[in-house]
Amino acid sequence: LLKSKQRPGMHIIHIAAEMAPVAKVGGLADVVTGLGRALQKKGHLVEFILPKYDCMDYSRIKGLKVMDFDLFSYFNGEAFKNKVWRGVVEGLPVYFIEPLHPGRFFWRRSYYGCHDDFERFTYFCRAALEFLLKTNKRPDIVHCHDWQTAAVPPLYWDIYAPQGLNSAQVAFTCHNFEYQGAAPPASLNACGLHSHRYHRPDRMQDNFAPDRINLLKGGIVYSNIVTTVSPTYAQEVRGPEEGRGLHVTLGQHASKFYGVLNGIDNEVWCPSTDPLLEYQYSPDDLGGKFANKMALRARLGMSCTGADAEKPLVGCVTRLVPQKGVHLIQHAIYRTAELGGQFVLLGSSPVPHIQAQFEGVAREFENHPHVRLILKYDESLAHAIYGASDIFVIPSIFEPCGLTQLIAMRYGSVPVARKTGGLNDRYRILNLVQSGLNFALDRALGYFMESREWWTELVTKVMQMDFSWDKPCEEYIDLYQAALARRTVR
Ligand code: ADP
Numbered sequence: 001l002l003k004s005k006q007r008p009g010m011h012i013i014h015i016a017a018e019m020a021p022v023a024k025v026g027g028l029a030d031v032v033t034g035l036g037r038a039l040q041k042k043g044h045l046v047e048f049i050l051p052k053y054d055c056m057d058y059s060r061i062k063g064l065k066v067m068d069f070d071l072f073s074y075f076n077g078e079a080f081k082n083k084v085w086r087g088v089v090e091g092l093p094v095y096f097i098e099p100l101h102p103g104r105f106f107w108r109r110s111y112y113g114c115h116d117d118f119e120r121f122t123y124f125c126r127a128a129l130e131f132l133l134k135t136n137k138r139p140d141i142v143h144c145h146d147w148q149t150a151a152v153p154p155l156y157w158d159i160y161a162p163q164g165l166n167s168a169q170v171a172f173t174c175h176n177f178e179y180q181g182a183a184p185p186a187s188l189n190a191c192g193l194h195s196h197r198y199h200r201p202d203r204m205q206d207n208f209a210p211d212r213i214n215l216l217k218g219g220i221v222y223s224n225i226v227t228t229v230s231p232t233y234a235q236e237v238r239g240p241e242e243g244r245g246l247h248v249t250l251g252q253h254a255s256k257f258y259g260v261l262n263g264i265d266n267e268v269w270c271p272s273t274d275p276l277l278e279y280q281y282s283p284d285d286l287g288g289k290f291a292n293k294m295a296l297r298a299r300l301g302m303s304c305t306g307a308d309a310e311k312p313l314v315g316c317v318t319r320l321v322p323q324k325g326v327h328l329i330q331h332a333i334y335r336t337a338e339l340g341g342q343f344v345l346l347g348s349s350p351v352p353h354i355q356a357q358f359e360g361v362a363r364e365f366e367n368h369p370h371v372r373l374i375l376k377y378d379e380s381l382a383h384a385i386y387g388a389s390d391i392f393v394i395p396s397i398f399e400p401c402g403l404t405q406l407i408a409m410r411y412g413s414v415p416v417a418r419k420t421g422g423l424n425d426r427y428r429i430l431n432l433v434q435s436g437l438n439f440a441l442d443r444a445l446g447y448f449m450e451s452r453e454w455w456t457e458l459v460t461k462v463m464q465m466d467f468s469w470d471k472p473c474e475e476y477i478d479l480y481q482a483a484l485a486r487r488t489v490r
Contacts, residue, residue, distance in 0.1 A: 009043040010140040010480060013168070015128045017111065017121065017148035019048060020268070021379060022056045022089050025111050026319055027262070027403040028146060028175045031229070034265040035476065036092050038469035042477065047139075049128040051106045051120075052085055052096035061087040061094070071134060073127040075101065076190040082127050090268075097127050113350050117148075118183045118215070122191040125151040129160045138167040141480045145173050147181030150219030154193055154204070157222055169483040171476075172223035174216060176400050177237050177244050178323060181215035182206050188213050202252075207245040220249050224483045226257045227476075229401035230422035234259025242398055242421075260476060261422065262401040263469035264410065269386075271411050271463070276383035281412075283463040286456065289387065289412055296388035302342060303369035311370065312341045312448040314441075315389030315413060317382045317404055320349035320358060320375075325418065328395035328437050330361060332416075333371060335438060339445045342370040344385055348377050386411040390455075391444045395437045399423050409462040414455075416440045 014036055018029035032048070040046045058064065064087035071082040085096040099105050105120040114120065125144075129152060132139065144152040153170045160166075185195035188204070198204040199213055203221055206212040220226050228234050234257065236242040238250055250257055267273075271289075272282040278295045281288025293313050297304035314336045318324045329345065336343040349355040355375065362373035374381060386392075392408035394417040401422030405415040417423045418437065448455050 009045055010477075010484075011045045011047075011138070012039055012141045012143060012480070013047050013049065013132065013137070013139045014143045014145070015049045015125070015149045015152055016145045017051065017124075018145075019050055019089060019094065022058070022060045023050060023053055023111065024379075025377075027229075027401065030264065030268075030403055031173075031175065031262050032145060033090055033092065034263060034268070034469050035473060037090060037265060037267075038263070038473035039476070040092060042473065044477075046092060047137075048089070048092055048094040049131065050094055050096050051124050052083075052098035053111060054107045055109050055111070061089055063088055064096075067095075069134075071097070071127065071131055073099075073123075073130040074192050075123050075126065082131075084131060095131060097124060097131065099123060099127060118181055118187050119190060121148040121181070122151045122188070122215070125149055125155055126191045128152065129155055129165065133160055133163060133165045140168055140484055141171055142168045143171040143173065144219065144223075146175050147179050147216045147219070150181060150215040151188075151191055151193065152219075153222035154198065154218045155191065158197075159192055169224040169480070169487055170222070171225040171227070171480065171483070172219040173227045173229070174219065174237075175229055176323075177216070177228070177242060177246060180206075180217070180244065180246070182209065182212045183215075184211070185213045207248055214246075217246060217249050220246065220253055220257075224256065224486070225479050226250075226253060227260050227479070228257075229260070229262045230424075231259035231261060232424045233398075233400045233421040236398070236421060258475075258479060260472050260479075262403060262406075263472045264403055264406045264467050266410075266468045269407050269410050271387060274383055274387065276380045277387040278384070279387075281387075283412070283460045286412065286459065289459075292384065292387040293389070296344065296384050297342070299384070300344065300372045300374075302344075302372060308342075308369070310449075312390045312445055313388055314341050314343045314391045314393055314445075315346075315385040315408070316344070316393045317346045317385055318394075320347040320354050321351060322354075323397055323399070325395035325397050325437075326354055326357075328418075329393065330358070332393045332395065332437060332441055333361065333365075333373075335441055336445070337368070337371055339442065340449070341391075341445050343372070344389065345373045346376075346378060346381055346385055347373075348375055386413060389413040390448055390459075391416055391441075393437075393441070394418070394423065396420060396423065406467040409465060410467060412459040412463045414444060414458060414462060416444050 279288035
Protein backbone atom coordinates (compact mmCIF):
# COMPACT_ATOMS: atom_id res chain seq x y z
CA LEU A 1 0.00 0.00 0.00
CA LEU A 2 2.73 2.36 0.99
CA LYS A 3 4.55 1.56 -2.22
CA SER A 4 1.55 2.34 -4.37
CA LYS A 5 1.50 5.83 -2.92
CA GLN A 6 4.89 6.57 -4.39
CA ARG A 7 4.60 8.28 -7.72
CA PRO A 8 6.20 6.16 -10.45
CA GLY A 9 7.93 7.91 -13.31
CA MET A 10 5.77 10.50 -15.00
CA HIS A 11 4.63 10.29 -18.62
CA ILE A 12 5.67 13.53 -20.25
CA ILE A 13 4.79 14.56 -23.80
CA HIS A 14 6.70 17.42 -25.37
CA ILE A 15 5.03 19.12 -28.31
CA ALA A 16 7.47 21.34 -30.16
CA ALA A 17 8.41 22.85 -33.51
CA GLU A 18 12.13 22.01 -33.16
CA MET A 19 14.24 19.17 -31.82
CA ALA A 20 18.03 18.82 -32.10
CA PRO A 21 19.68 17.51 -34.13
CA VAL A 22 16.94 16.70 -36.65
CA ALA A 23 15.01 19.98 -36.83
CA LYS A 24 17.07 22.83 -35.43
CA VAL A 25 16.97 26.57 -35.98
CA GLY A 26 18.33 27.68 -32.62
CA GLY A 27 18.46 27.01 -28.89
CA LEU A 28 14.84 25.78 -28.66
CA ALA A 29 15.92 22.58 -30.44
CA ASP A 30 18.83 21.97 -28.04
CA VAL A 31 16.66 22.61 -25.00
CA VAL A 32 13.83 20.31 -26.03
CA THR A 33 16.21 17.39 -26.64
CA GLY A 34 18.47 18.14 -23.66
CA LEU A 35 15.60 18.42 -21.19
CA GLY A 36 13.91 15.35 -22.67
CA ARG A 37 17.04 13.23 -22.31
CA ALA A 38 17.61 14.43 -18.75
CA LEU A 39 14.01 13.55 -17.81
CA GLN A 40 14.34 10.16 -19.46
CA LYS A 41 17.56 9.43 -17.55
CA LYS A 42 15.71 10.10 -14.32
CA GLY A 43 13.22 7.36 -15.16
CA HIS A 44 10.35 9.24 -16.74
CA LEU A 45 8.62 8.20 -19.94
CA VAL A 46 9.26 11.06 -22.35
CA GLU A 47 7.77 11.27 -25.84
CA PHE A 48 7.79 13.99 -28.46
CA ILE A 49 5.43 15.21 -31.16
CA LEU A 50 6.88 17.23 -34.04
CA PRO A 51 5.78 18.26 -37.50
CA LYS A 52 7.28 16.09 -40.23
CA TYR A 53 9.23 18.75 -42.12
CA ASP A 54 10.64 17.95 -45.54
CA CYS A 55 13.89 19.73 -44.61
CA MET A 56 14.71 17.70 -41.46
CA ASP A 57 17.97 15.82 -41.11
CA TYR A 58 16.49 12.35 -41.66
CA SER A 59 19.90 10.72 -41.21
CA ARG A 60 19.64 11.40 -37.47
CA ILE A 61 16.27 9.63 -37.02
CA LYS A 62 16.49 5.94 -36.17
CA GLY A 63 13.88 3.41 -37.31
CA LEU A 64 11.54 5.95 -38.92
CA LYS A 65 8.33 4.16 -39.89
CA VAL A 66 4.88 5.26 -40.83
CA MET A 67 2.28 4.14 -38.31
CA ASP A 68 -0.48 1.89 -39.36
CA PHE A 69 -3.44 4.22 -38.93
CA ASP A 70 -4.82 7.38 -40.43
CA LEU A 71 -5.26 10.30 -38.13
CA PHE A 72 -8.06 12.66 -39.11
CA SER A 73 -7.94 16.11 -37.63
CA TYR A 74 -10.22 19.11 -37.85
CA PHE A 75 -9.25 22.29 -39.66
CA ASN A 76 -11.38 25.01 -41.16
CA GLY A 77 -14.61 23.05 -40.99
CA GLU A 78 -13.20 19.87 -42.53
CA ALA A 79 -11.42 16.72 -41.40
CA PHE A 80 -8.02 16.20 -42.98
CA LYS A 81 -6.00 13.03 -43.05
CA ASN A 82 -2.53 12.91 -41.50
CA LYS A 83 0.16 10.28 -41.63
CA VAL A 84 1.97 9.76 -38.35
CA TRP A 85 5.55 8.53 -38.36
CA ARG A 86 7.42 7.11 -35.41
CA GLY A 87 11.19 7.26 -34.96
CA VAL A 88 13.89 7.65 -32.36
CA VAL A 89 16.01 10.78 -32.00
CA GLU A 90 18.93 10.70 -29.56
CA GLY A 91 17.28 7.78 -27.80
CA LEU A 92 13.93 9.59 -27.50
CA PRO A 93 10.68 8.35 -29.11
CA VAL A 94 9.24 10.93 -31.49
CA TYR A 95 5.96 11.05 -33.42
CA PHE A 96 6.13 13.12 -36.58
CA ILE A 97 2.85 14.42 -37.97
CA GLU A 98 2.58 14.73 -41.73
CA PRO A 99 -0.61 16.56 -42.71
CA LEU A 100 -2.13 15.49 -46.00
CA HIS A 101 -3.70 18.94 -46.24
CA PRO A 102 -3.55 20.57 -49.67
CA GLY A 103 -1.60 23.46 -48.10
CA ARG A 104 1.40 21.06 -47.83
CA PHE A 105 2.13 22.74 -44.53
CA PHE A 106 5.52 21.23 -43.76
CA TRP A 107 6.81 20.83 -47.30
CA ARG A 108 8.38 24.27 -47.49
CA ARG A 109 12.13 23.54 -47.38
CA SER A 110 12.37 25.74 -44.29
CA TYR A 111 11.05 25.67 -40.76
CA TYR A 112 9.61 29.16 -40.41
CA GLY A 113 9.02 32.33 -42.36
CA CYS A 114 6.02 31.31 -44.48
CA HIS A 115 2.97 33.55 -45.00
CA ASP A 116 0.77 30.93 -43.31
CA ASP A 117 2.93 30.08 -40.26
CA PHE A 118 0.01 30.82 -37.91
CA GLU A 119 -2.22 28.44 -39.84
CA ARG A 120 0.45 25.71 -40.24
CA PHE A 121 1.30 25.57 -36.56
CA THR A 122 -2.24 25.84 -35.21
CA TYR A 123 -3.06 22.93 -37.54
CA PHE A 124 -0.16 21.00 -36.02
CA CYS A 125 -1.31 21.77 -32.44
CA ARG A 126 -4.76 20.41 -33.12
CA ALA A 127 -3.44 17.29 -34.91
CA ALA A 128 -0.99 16.60 -32.05
CA LEU A 129 -3.82 16.58 -29.48
CA GLU A 130 -6.05 14.52 -31.77
CA PHE A 131 -3.19 12.01 -31.94
CA LEU A 132 -3.01 11.79 -28.13
CA LEU A 133 -6.77 11.32 -27.92
CA LYS A 134 -6.99 8.69 -30.66
CA THR A 135 -4.05 6.66 -29.33
CA ASN A 136 -5.51 6.72 -25.81
CA LYS A 137 -2.41 8.16 -24.30
CA ARG A 138 -2.83 9.25 -20.70
CA PRO A 139 0.14 11.57 -20.11
CA ASP A 140 0.77 13.29 -16.78
CA ILE A 141 2.31 16.34 -18.40
CA VAL A 142 1.90 17.91 -21.82
CA HIS A 143 4.77 20.37 -22.23
CA CYS A 144 4.67 22.82 -25.13
CA HIS A 145 7.20 25.37 -26.29
CA ASP A 146 6.98 28.82 -27.85
CA TRP A 147 4.20 30.38 -29.90
CA GLN A 148 4.17 27.61 -32.50
CA THR A 149 2.64 25.22 -29.95
CA ALA A 150 0.92 27.78 -27.73
CA ALA A 151 -2.51 26.88 -29.12
CA VAL A 152 -2.17 23.49 -27.40
CA PRO A 153 -3.15 24.69 -23.89
CA PRO A 154 -6.48 26.32 -24.90
CA LEU A 155 -7.26 23.45 -27.30
CA TYR A 156 -6.44 20.94 -24.58
CA TRP A 157 -8.67 22.43 -21.90
CA ASP A 158 -11.54 23.60 -24.05
CA ILE A 159 -11.81 20.92 -26.74
CA TYR A 160 -9.87 17.81 -25.71
CA ALA A 161 -10.29 17.59 -21.92
CA PRO A 162 -14.11 17.46 -22.37
CA GLN A 163 -13.57 14.51 -24.75
CA GLY A 164 -11.61 12.61 -22.10
CA LEU A 165 -8.01 13.63 -22.79
CA ASN A 166 -7.81 15.03 -19.30
CA SER A 167 -5.07 13.17 -17.45
CA ALA A 168 -2.41 15.83 -17.89
CA GLN A 169 -1.43 19.18 -16.52
CA VAL A 170 -0.09 21.53 -19.16
CA ALA A 171 3.33 23.19 -19.00
CA PHE A 172 4.36 25.94 -21.37
CA THR A 173 7.87 27.27 -21.84
CA CYS A 174 8.48 30.54 -23.62
CA HIS A 175 12.01 30.59 -24.98
CA ASN A 176 11.76 34.12 -26.37
CA PHE A 177 9.01 36.69 -25.84
CA GLU A 178 9.90 38.46 -29.08
CA TYR A 179 7.99 35.89 -31.13
CA GLN A 180 4.32 35.78 -30.16
CA GLY A 181 2.23 34.52 -33.08
CA ALA A 182 -0.28 37.35 -33.42
CA ALA A 183 -2.88 37.46 -36.20
CA PRO A 184 -6.39 38.72 -36.96
CA PRO A 185 -8.86 36.98 -34.62
CA ALA A 186 -10.60 35.06 -37.42
CA SER A 187 -7.36 33.10 -38.04
CA LEU A 188 -7.97 31.26 -34.81
CA ASN A 189 -11.28 29.76 -35.96
CA ALA A 190 -9.57 27.33 -38.33
CA CYS A 191 -8.24 25.16 -35.50
CA GLY A 192 -11.62 25.10 -33.79
CA LEU A 193 -11.07 27.81 -31.20
CA HIS A 194 -13.86 30.28 -31.89
CA SER A 195 -12.38 33.74 -31.89
CA HIS A 196 -15.37 35.41 -30.20
CA ARG A 197 -14.61 33.31 -27.08
CA TYR A 198 -10.90 34.06 -27.03
CA HIS A 199 -10.66 37.61 -28.31
CA ARG A 200 -10.93 39.07 -24.82
CA PRO A 201 -8.41 40.93 -22.66
CA ASP A 202 -8.28 38.13 -20.08
CA ARG A 203 -7.84 35.43 -22.75
CA MET A 204 -6.01 35.79 -26.05
CA GLN A 205 -6.52 39.38 -27.18
CA ASP A 206 -3.18 40.98 -28.03
CA ASN A 207 -2.26 43.54 -25.36
CA PHE A 208 -0.70 45.99 -27.85
CA ALA A 209 -2.92 45.51 -30.88
CA PRO A 210 -6.46 44.96 -29.58
CA ASP A 211 -7.69 43.90 -33.02
CA ARG A 212 -5.41 40.85 -32.97
CA ILE A 213 -5.29 37.51 -31.28
CA ASN A 214 -2.06 36.42 -29.59
CA LEU A 215 -1.11 32.74 -29.36
CA LEU A 216 1.68 33.23 -26.82
CA LYS A 217 -0.77 34.93 -24.49
CA GLY A 218 -3.06 31.91 -24.83
CA GLY A 219 -0.14 29.67 -23.84
CA ILE A 220 0.33 31.72 -20.68
CA VAL A 221 -3.32 32.04 -19.74
CA TYR A 222 -4.32 28.40 -20.30
CA SER A 223 -1.28 26.51 -18.94
CA ASN A 224 -0.88 25.21 -15.41
CA ILE A 225 2.83 26.01 -15.35
CA VAL A 226 4.54 28.71 -17.37
CA THR A 227 8.31 28.97 -17.49
CA THR A 228 10.96 30.92 -19.28
CA VAL A 229 14.59 30.06 -19.68
CA SER A 230 16.47 32.01 -17.00
CA PRO A 231 15.62 33.74 -13.71
CA THR A 232 16.96 37.10 -14.92
CA TYR A 233 14.88 36.96 -18.11
CA ALA A 234 11.85 35.93 -16.01
CA GLN A 235 12.26 39.23 -14.17
CA GLU A 236 13.04 41.24 -17.29
CA VAL A 237 9.86 40.10 -19.08
CA ARG A 238 7.77 41.35 -16.19
CA GLY A 239 8.64 44.84 -17.47
CA PRO A 240 7.22 46.50 -20.62
CA GLU A 241 10.40 46.44 -22.67
CA GLU A 242 11.29 42.73 -22.62
CA GLY A 243 7.73 41.54 -21.97
CA ARG A 244 6.64 43.01 -25.33
CA GLY A 245 3.13 43.67 -24.07
CA LEU A 246 2.81 40.39 -22.21
CA HIS A 247 4.26 41.77 -18.96
CA VAL A 248 0.70 42.59 -17.87
CA THR A 249 -0.48 39.03 -18.52
CA LEU A 250 2.58 37.60 -16.75
CA GLY A 251 1.79 39.83 -13.78
CA GLN A 252 -1.75 38.44 -13.67
CA HIS A 253 -0.41 34.88 -13.81
CA ALA A 254 2.67 35.45 -11.65
CA SER A 255 1.89 32.61 -9.25
CA LYS A 256 2.48 29.98 -11.95
CA PHE A 257 5.37 31.71 -13.75
CA TYR A 258 8.99 30.61 -13.15
CA GLY A 259 12.46 31.15 -14.59
CA VAL A 260 14.38 27.90 -14.96
CA LEU A 261 17.91 28.26 -16.27
CA ASN A 262 18.61 26.11 -19.34
CA GLY A 263 21.35 23.53 -19.34
CA ILE A 264 23.26 21.91 -22.17
CA ASP A 265 23.53 18.24 -22.97
CA ASN A 266 26.94 17.24 -21.66
CA GLU A 267 27.09 14.22 -23.93
CA VAL A 268 26.34 16.14 -27.11
CA TRP A 269 28.58 19.06 -26.20
CA CYS A 270 31.69 17.30 -24.95
CA PRO A 271 35.11 18.21 -26.32
CA SER A 272 36.68 14.93 -25.19
CA THR A 273 34.27 12.78 -27.24
CA ASP A 274 32.79 15.11 -29.89
CA PRO A 275 33.00 13.23 -33.21
CA LEU A 276 32.68 16.51 -35.11
CA LEU A 277 36.02 17.75 -33.74
CA GLU A 278 39.18 16.80 -35.58
CA TYR A 279 41.02 16.52 -32.29
CA GLN A 280 39.34 15.74 -28.98
CA TYR A 281 40.67 17.38 -25.83
CA SER A 282 39.90 17.92 -22.17
CA PRO A 283 40.73 20.43 -19.41
CA ASP A 284 43.73 18.27 -18.44
CA ASP A 285 45.06 18.12 -21.95
CA LEU A 286 44.42 21.20 -24.06
CA GLY A 287 46.80 20.16 -26.86
CA GLY A 288 43.87 19.17 -29.07
CA LYS A 289 42.38 22.64 -28.81
CA PHE A 290 45.39 24.22 -30.49
CA ALA A 291 45.40 21.44 -33.10
CA ASN A 292 41.73 22.22 -33.83
CA LYS A 293 42.59 25.89 -34.21
CA MET A 294 45.27 25.07 -36.78
CA ALA A 295 42.89 22.69 -38.55
CA LEU A 296 40.12 25.28 -38.74
CA ARG A 297 42.50 27.92 -40.08
CA ALA A 298 43.64 25.48 -42.76
CA ARG A 299 40.03 24.50 -43.57
CA LEU A 300 39.02 28.14 -44.02
CA GLY A 301 42.24 29.25 -45.73
CA MET A 302 43.36 31.58 -42.94
CA SER A 303 46.96 32.37 -42.11
CA CYS A 304 48.53 30.07 -39.52
CA THR A 305 52.25 30.22 -40.11
CA GLY A 306 54.99 31.86 -38.04
CA ALA A 307 53.77 34.42 -35.51
CA ASP A 308 50.21 34.14 -36.89
CA ALA A 309 49.90 30.72 -35.24
CA GLU A 310 49.93 32.50 -31.88
CA LYS A 311 47.12 34.91 -32.68
CA PRO A 312 43.96 34.59 -30.62
CA LEU A 313 41.00 33.23 -32.55
CA VAL A 314 37.66 34.89 -31.84
CA GLY A 315 34.54 32.88 -32.75
CA CYS A 316 30.86 33.68 -33.12
CA VAL A 317 28.07 31.22 -34.00
CA THR A 318 24.67 32.83 -34.17
CA ARG A 319 21.40 33.55 -35.88
CA LEU A 320 21.93 37.01 -37.36
CA VAL A 321 18.87 38.83 -36.02
CA PRO A 322 18.67 42.25 -34.31
CA GLN A 323 18.41 40.59 -30.85
CA LYS A 324 21.94 39.24 -31.25
CA GLY A 325 23.45 42.72 -31.60
CA VAL A 326 24.35 42.41 -35.29
CA HIS A 327 25.96 45.86 -35.43
CA LEU A 328 28.14 44.91 -32.45
CA ILE A 329 29.09 41.60 -34.07
CA GLN A 330 30.13 43.49 -37.17
CA HIS A 331 32.07 45.94 -35.04
CA ALA A 332 33.78 43.05 -33.19
CA ILE A 333 35.05 41.68 -36.52
CA TYR A 334 36.78 44.95 -37.43
CA ARG A 335 38.03 45.53 -33.89
CA THR A 336 39.52 42.03 -33.61
CA ALA A 337 41.38 42.44 -36.90
CA GLU A 338 42.63 45.85 -35.73
CA LEU A 339 43.91 44.42 -32.45
CA GLY A 340 45.83 41.62 -34.16
CA GLY A 341 43.43 38.74 -33.64
CA GLN A 342 41.59 36.41 -36.02
CA PHE A 343 37.81 36.17 -36.36
CA VAL A 344 35.46 33.45 -37.63
CA LEU A 345 31.74 34.13 -37.86
CA LEU A 346 29.22 31.39 -38.62
CA GLY A 347 25.75 32.81 -38.94
CA SER A 348 22.70 33.00 -41.09
CA SER A 349 19.85 35.45 -41.17
CA PRO A 350 16.15 35.16 -41.91
CA VAL A 351 16.17 38.94 -42.41
CA PRO A 352 17.16 39.71 -46.03
CA HIS A 353 18.78 43.11 -45.38
CA ILE A 354 20.91 41.70 -42.53
CA GLN A 355 21.99 38.75 -44.67
CA ALA A 356 22.90 41.18 -47.47
CA GLN A 357 24.80 43.42 -45.05
CA PHE A 358 26.92 40.50 -43.84
CA GLU A 359 27.44 39.25 -47.38
CA GLY A 360 28.97 42.67 -48.04
CA VAL A 361 31.30 42.30 -45.05
CA ALA A 362 32.17 38.74 -46.13
CA ARG A 363 33.15 40.00 -49.59
CA GLU A 364 35.31 42.70 -48.01
CA PHE A 365 37.28 40.06 -46.11
CA GLU A 366 37.22 37.43 -48.87
CA ASN A 367 40.98 37.14 -49.19
CA HIS A 368 41.88 38.47 -45.78
CA PRO A 369 44.35 36.25 -43.90
CA HIS A 370 42.65 36.66 -40.52
CA VAL A 371 38.89 36.98 -40.98
CA ARG A 372 36.24 34.62 -42.37
CA LEU A 373 32.47 34.95 -42.49
CA ILE A 374 30.49 31.81 -43.32
CA LEU A 375 26.88 32.79 -43.80
CA LYS A 376 24.87 29.61 -43.45
CA TYR A 377 23.68 27.05 -40.92
CA ASP A 378 26.32 24.34 -40.49
CA GLU A 379 26.29 22.01 -37.48
CA SER A 380 29.70 20.49 -38.08
CA LEU A 381 31.41 23.86 -38.63
CA ALA A 382 29.75 25.17 -35.45
CA HIS A 383 31.41 22.38 -33.44
CA ALA A 384 34.74 23.08 -35.14
CA ILE A 385 34.52 26.78 -34.19
CA TYR A 386 33.65 26.05 -30.54
CA GLY A 387 36.61 23.63 -30.48
CA ALA A 388 39.08 25.99 -32.14
CA SER A 389 38.29 29.44 -30.77
CA ASP A 390 39.90 31.10 -27.75
CA ILE A 391 37.31 33.84 -27.29
CA PHE A 392 33.60 33.78 -28.13
CA VAL A 393 31.64 36.94 -28.85
CA ILE A 394 27.98 37.26 -27.79
CA PRO A 395 26.99 40.93 -27.77
CA SER A 396 23.23 40.23 -27.55
CA ILE A 397 20.94 43.19 -26.90
CA PHE A 398 18.75 40.80 -24.96
CA GLU A 399 19.22 37.09 -24.37
CA PRO A 400 16.55 34.94 -22.73
CA CYS A 401 19.15 32.34 -21.77
CA GLY A 402 21.66 31.88 -24.53
CA LEU A 403 23.31 28.51 -25.07
CA THR A 404 26.28 29.49 -27.18
CA GLN A 405 28.13 30.94 -24.20
CA LEU A 406 27.61 27.67 -22.28
CA ILE A 407 28.80 25.57 -25.20
CA ALA A 408 31.75 27.92 -25.75
CA MET A 409 32.83 27.60 -22.12
CA ARG A 410 32.54 23.84 -22.21
CA TYR A 411 34.92 23.94 -25.19
CA GLY A 412 37.33 26.35 -23.44
CA SER A 413 36.40 29.43 -25.45
CA VAL A 414 36.01 32.39 -23.11
CA PRO A 415 32.80 34.36 -23.75
CA VAL A 416 32.78 38.11 -24.15
CA ALA A 417 29.16 39.00 -23.60
CA ARG A 418 26.78 41.75 -22.61
CA LYS A 419 25.22 41.50 -19.20
CA THR A 420 21.62 40.65 -20.04
CA GLY A 421 19.08 37.87 -19.44
CA GLY A 422 20.61 34.43 -19.12
CA LEU A 423 24.05 35.88 -19.78
CA ASN A 424 23.78 37.48 -16.36
CA ASP A 425 22.73 34.37 -14.48
CA ARG A 426 25.77 32.18 -14.28
CA TYR A 427 28.77 34.13 -15.37
CA ARG A 428 29.42 36.73 -12.76
CA ILE A 429 32.76 35.06 -12.13
CA LEU A 430 33.81 36.05 -15.61
CA ASN A 431 34.79 39.65 -15.43
CA LEU A 432 34.78 39.71 -19.20
CA VAL A 433 31.02 40.06 -19.12
CA GLN A 434 30.70 43.80 -19.58
CA SER A 435 28.30 46.38 -20.84
CA GLY A 436 30.92 47.83 -23.23
CA LEU A 437 31.92 45.36 -25.93
CA ASN A 438 35.01 47.24 -27.04
CA PHE A 439 36.50 47.33 -23.60
CA ALA A 440 35.73 43.67 -22.93
CA LEU A 441 37.14 42.53 -26.27
CA ASP A 442 40.32 44.61 -25.84
CA ARG A 443 40.83 43.09 -22.42
CA ALA A 444 40.20 39.54 -23.53
CA LEU A 445 42.61 39.81 -26.47
CA GLY A 446 45.14 41.56 -24.21
CA TYR A 447 44.99 38.84 -21.55
CA PHE A 448 45.31 36.13 -24.16
CA MET A 449 48.38 37.69 -25.72
CA GLU A 450 50.12 38.89 -22.57
CA SER A 451 49.15 36.55 -19.73
CA ARG A 452 49.09 33.14 -21.34
CA GLU A 453 49.45 31.18 -18.13
CA TRP A 454 46.56 33.02 -16.48
CA TRP A 455 44.55 32.50 -19.65
CA THR A 456 45.15 28.74 -19.64
CA GLU A 457 43.99 28.62 -16.03
CA LEU A 458 40.85 30.52 -16.98
CA VAL A 459 40.19 28.14 -19.88
CA THR A 460 40.61 25.13 -17.61
CA LYS A 461 38.28 26.70 -15.06
CA VAL A 462 35.46 27.50 -17.51
CA MET A 463 35.68 24.03 -19.06
CA GLN A 464 35.02 22.48 -15.67
CA MET A 465 31.93 24.49 -14.83
CA ASP A 466 28.71 22.51 -14.60
CA PHE A 467 26.13 23.48 -17.20
CA SER A 468 24.41 20.12 -17.32
CA TRP A 469 20.65 19.58 -17.26
CA ASP A 470 20.92 17.82 -13.93
CA LYS A 471 19.75 20.65 -11.71
CA PRO A 472 17.35 22.42 -14.12
CA CYS A 473 15.74 19.06 -14.87
CA GLU A 474 15.06 18.60 -11.15
CA GLU A 475 13.42 22.01 -11.10
CA TYR A 476 11.12 21.00 -13.94
CA ILE A 477 10.27 17.73 -12.18
CA ASP A 478 9.38 19.68 -9.02
CA LEU A 479 7.16 22.02 -11.04
CA TYR A 480 5.46 19.11 -12.83
CA GLN A 481 4.85 17.31 -9.55
CA ALA A 482 3.55 20.39 -7.79
CA ALA A 483 1.08 20.95 -10.66
CA LEU A 484 -0.06 17.32 -10.49
CA ALA A 485 -0.48 17.58 -6.72
CA ARG A 486 -2.61 20.71 -7.13
CA ARG A 487 -4.83 18.82 -9.57
CA THR A 488 -5.33 15.94 -7.12
CA VAL A 489 -6.40 18.32 -4.37
CA ARG A 490 -8.96 20.11 -6.54
P1 ADP B 1 18.89 31.29 -30.17
O1 ADP B 1 18.01 30.17 -29.71
O2 ADP B 1 18.35 32.65 -29.85
O3 ADP B 1 19.28 31.16 -31.60
P2 ADP B 1 20.88 30.16 -28.36
O4 ADP B 1 22.20 30.68 -27.92
O5 ADP B 1 19.91 29.78 -27.30
O6 ADP B 1 20.27 31.22 -29.37
O7 ADP B 1 21.10 28.82 -29.24
C1 ADP B 1 21.69 28.82 -30.49
C2 ADP B 1 21.97 27.38 -30.93
O8 ADP B 1 21.97 27.34 -32.37
C3 ADP B 1 23.34 26.89 -30.52
O9 ADP B 1 23.33 25.48 -30.40
C4 ADP B 1 24.23 27.30 -31.70
O10 ADP B 1 25.41 26.53 -31.79
C5 ADP B 1 23.30 27.03 -32.86
N1 ADP B 1 23.53 27.86 -34.06
C6 ADP B 1 23.20 29.17 -34.22
N2 ADP B 1 23.53 29.57 -35.46
C7 ADP B 1 24.08 28.51 -36.08
C8 ADP B 1 24.63 28.30 -37.40
N3 ADP B 1 24.68 29.27 -38.30
N4 ADP B 1 25.12 27.06 -37.69
C9 ADP B 1 25.08 26.07 -36.77
N5 ADP B 1 24.58 26.20 -35.53
C10 ADP B 1 24.08 27.41 -35.18
